[in-house]
Amino acid sequence: MAIFSTLTPVFLAVLCILIAIIFKNFKKSEKKPKTDSKPPVPSRPWVDEDLEDDTEINPGEDDEELAESEGDVSHVPFSLPRYSEAEMLHRSQEFYALMNGRRSVRFISPEPVPRDIIENVIRAAGTAPSGAHTEPWTFVVVADAQTKSEIRRIVEEEEEINYKLRMGEKWVTDLKRLRTNWVKEYLDTAPYLILIFKQTYGMHPSGKKRTHYYNEISVSISCGILLAALQNAGLVTVTTTPLNCGPQLRQLLQRPLNEKLLMLLPVGFPSEDATVPQLSRKPLDDIMVFV
């Protein structure tokens, strides 16, 4: 008992430290569930014009937006050109045939393409719907040879690492059949590179942040229209998402912090010896269910 008696001050001290540690841990684990689990009544708003993605919603910072809202916009009558049933059928067949001729092409000719055409396809992309009509896209068109080379250097450096170190064996095999690797000659040869940035938030004139709901899905829809416009104009591209290059490319192109690279599209004519993997598309019955 004598040993215990002399040790008690030590025990007390240890006890105090332990209690302090427990309190600290307890506080931490109290915080966790709040960020991890969903609140019973989610504050995420409902949207009618667009779709779920990684929208950065900072309710606290947006409080003043209410006062700056454009208010009730007036409505105007809407009509479309009305085609006959035969015309509709013909147009829908023709459009499908046009789209079905599209392939992801990695062999792009250095032949120049008039800038007007690129401007028109980007205008078309800009007609896409977006969450609460925020139009959260920036299309950076790179024609400058030196900037293209710089982009190639950044992309190839990162993708060689991705290819050699980061990817699972499975993924390499998945891509092997597409004959894809980290050498991206098209980044130099294509007359244009279109880098599509999503604006994760916007800015009010007052300098306050404006939430861009569903920005990733909106920009992806816009990219779908861009692909259709390119194919319609007789140009090719390949939809790429260079991993880990976003921040470097954003800095190179001097884009602001609210913009994040979503896609990089090299654009031009197919080179004369262009090839594509012999893949087929799923038949209608595999992608459509009729109820």
Next chain:
Amino acid sequence: MAIFSTLTPVFLAVLCILIAIIFKNFKKSEKKPKTDSKPPVPSRPWVDEDLEDDTEINPGEDDEELAESEGDVSHVPFSLPRYSEAEMLHRSQEFYALMNGRRSVRFISPEPVPRDIIENVIRAAGTAPSGAHTEPWTFVVVADAQTKSEIRRIVEEEEEINYKLRMGEKWVTDLKRLRTNWVKEYLDTAPYLILIFKQTYGMHPSGKKRTHYYNEISVSISCGILLAALQNAGLVTVTTTPLNCGPQLRQLLQRPLNEKLLMLLPVGFPSEDATVPQLSRKPLDDIMVFV
């Protein structure tokens, strides 16, 4: 000291309990950082054909995919119809004008639309590029009146709650100018509802899961092409994302667990008294940067 001496067995017991608690907490907090913070070498694969989203990657479950891979696919020559410069310019202008006539329309006529046309626009949507050519989309076309009513009931029930309870005042104001509320008459009147599901993973014949990289972005691109195809055929829609209805609608339509509702598009002719909010689109200079 006598008091402390008699208390030491109690202290010892308390100490043991505290140590046990600390060890438990320590284990927990050891696990947390692994899931929260990014690993120095991310195992996320790099992809050349598509784009970042909430892909469900379960490396453990996919190990056997390697053996089942299709291997090296043969490549075939690729060419496109070559237009003159004047033709390219004309086509790109026409396509922009066509797309620019598109608006999100919430007033849809009950007038029937031939099924062939719907099939063609979905065929067109199915030509979109996708991560590693997984084609991770299912288009459920609902023409059945009873199913449409059931969908309307589910969507309106959830959206009334969203509108009244879950949304911030700011968001209500953001949508007010679009004259949007939770009553969705078009869900009954439109001849078709197209519900677009993203397949978060696929299945190998062996029953093993197949990773669908970038499925959300792929399906969104496909939706962009679908919107273009509908506009080209003379039909209207509005891109909606009914919040919180996904699981109920998935069950109603008997879709498998790997499918998640991304969008719901009511499709038809605009009603005679259709109106749209008087919004303008950003000019080219606001969406394009030329380098």
